[in-house]
Amino acid sequence: MSEEAAEHGQDPTRAKPLFQIGPVALPKAVAAAVVALALWLTPAESEEHSESLIHVAIKGEVLFHIGPIAVTNSMVGTLIATLTLVVLAAWASRNSALIPGRLQSLLEFPLEFLGGVIRDLQPTRFGAIFPPILTLFLLVLFANYVGLLPGVGTVGLQVLEEGHEATVPIIRPASADLNFTLALALISFALFVSWGIRANGLRGYLKETFVANPWYMTPLMTPIHIVSELSRIISLSMRLFGNIFAGEILLAVVLALTFAVVPALFLGLEAIFGAVQALVFALLTLTYITLATAGHGGGHDEAHDSPPQDADDVALRAGAH
Amino acid sequence: MDLTPLAAGLAIGLGALGPGIGLGLGVSKAMEALGRNPEASGAIFVPYVLGLALTEAVAIYALVIGLLILFT
Numbered sequence: 001m002s003e004e005a006a007e008h009g010q011d012p013t014r015a016k017p018l019f020q021i022g023p024v025a026l027p028k029a030v031a032a033a034v035v036a037l038a039l040w041l042t043p044a045e046s047e048e049h050s051e052s053l054i055h056v057a058i059k060g061e062v063l064f065h066i067g068p069i070a071v072t073n074s075m076v077g078t079l080i081a082t083l084t085l086v087v088l089a090a091w092a093s094r095n096s097a098l099i100p101g102r103l104q105s106l107l108e109f110p111l112e113f114l115g116g117v118i119r120d121l122q123p124t125r126f127g128a129i130f131p132p133i134l135t136l137f138l139l140v141l142f143a144n145y146v147g148l149l150p151g152v153g154t155v156g157l158q159v160l161e162e163g164h165e166a167t168v169p170i171i172r173p174a175s176a177d178l179n180f181t182l183a184l185a186l187i188s189f190a191l192f193v194s195w196g197i198r199a200n201g202l203r204g205y206l207k208e209t210f211v212a213n214p215w216y217m218t219p220l221m222t223p224i225h226i227v228s229e230l231s232r233i234i235s236l237s238m239r240l241f242g243n244i245f246a247g248e249i250l251l252a253v254v255l256a257l258t259f260a261v262v263p264a265l266f267l268g269l270e271a272i273f274g275a276v277q278a279l280v281f282a283l284l285t286l287t288y289i290t291l292a293t294a295g296h297g298g299g300h301d302e303a304h305d306s307p308p309q310d311a312d313d314v315a316l317r318a319g320a321h
Numbered sequence: 322m323d324l325t326p327l328a329a330g331l332a333i334g335l336g337a338l339g340p341g342i343g344l345g346l347g348v349s350k351a352m353e354a355l356g357r358n359p360e361a362s363g364a365i366f367v368p369y370v371l372g373l374a375l376t377e378a379v380a381i382y383a384l385v386i387g388l389l390i391l392f393t
Binding site for chain 1: 367370371374375377378381382384385388389392393
């Protein structure tokens with residue numbers, strides 16, 4: 001103990017107390033106490049109905065009807081995400097100062113990052129490609145973050161469902177609904193197909209798709225090529241849906257099992273995953289557009305930059321973003 | 322005997338084996354490349370994140386099948 005006292009800069013000749021709390025031990029003890037308290041206060045599972053502890057629904061649940069249209073809780077979430085995005089964009093473009101404040105710098109960060117990536121990949125078509133990619137990124141980002149707001153997934157209506165009471169949440173994150181992600185994936189598909197047609201002409205695009213490089217490989221390569229292009233829709237939608245929906249279930253399970261501080265850690269995890277999935281969606285769309293507009297033989301340098309030539313090149317690329 | 326929970330568990334359990342190994346390999350190679358050339362982090366980052374997302378998507382497909390089995 002006296003070594004610790006000497007370490008911590010105290011006078012070792014002082015009367016040594018029986019128990020000394022160092023600078024690291026106290027936060028550790030507090031954290032352990034909080035976790036122990038959280039686990040102790042966990043509500044016991046109720047085995048009455050042999051139903052699940054949490055309410056999980058793959059589809060968005062209908063809240064009410066406007067005429068023939070059913071409004072689901074995912075639509076409410078989508079509305080929140082898009083309204084926030086529109087209001088934020090209008091505010092930022094109106095009040096943009098030359099020396100940005102904190103909020104403006106925060107909003108400019110994705111712009112600069114994506115702008116750098118697009119400028120490296122497609123410098124010629126930058127002005128036309130940048131807005132859709134940025135929009136996709138911000139929309140998916142805000143849609144994912146709806147799930148982190150307080151009250152989402154927990155505040156709901158009590159309904160009688162299949163004979164037992166269930167709570168239908170009023171708000172559900174937009175991208176936890178397969179309809180939303182499928183719509184975005186279809187928009188992505190339309191984007192890269194239209195870019196391919198615009199860049200190479202209709203004949204050029206059909207030639208890329210239906211005629212393989214050595215002509216005799218065509219009957220083998222054509223179905224593979226078509227399926228791989230169509231499967232991009234499925235992969236884009238499923239990836240986003242699976243990540244965010246699984247995150248919602250994870251949050252619900254953690255909230256049902258533990259208490260206090262522990263769910264906050266998983267909220268942080270969900271925040272990270274939401275941002276990564278948004279970035280991946282936008283970057284993948286950009287990659288598909290680049291592949292489609294590549295033309296003959298140019299599809300090899302898709303998202304990879306050509307290898308750096310020398311040290312100056314590396315420094316240039318590293319500083320480019 | 323209801324095999325549905327077993328099916329869902331197997332779906333995600335076996336389906337996460339491959340992507341788990343794949344993700345580890347990808348991250349290790351990226352770390353290696355970063356270690357050899359720390360200034361190339363900007364050039365590594367975008368392909369790295371893309372590769373991670375595409376690999377993880379396979380695990381997500383398995384998860385979606387598991388969820389479908391459980392809840393439909």
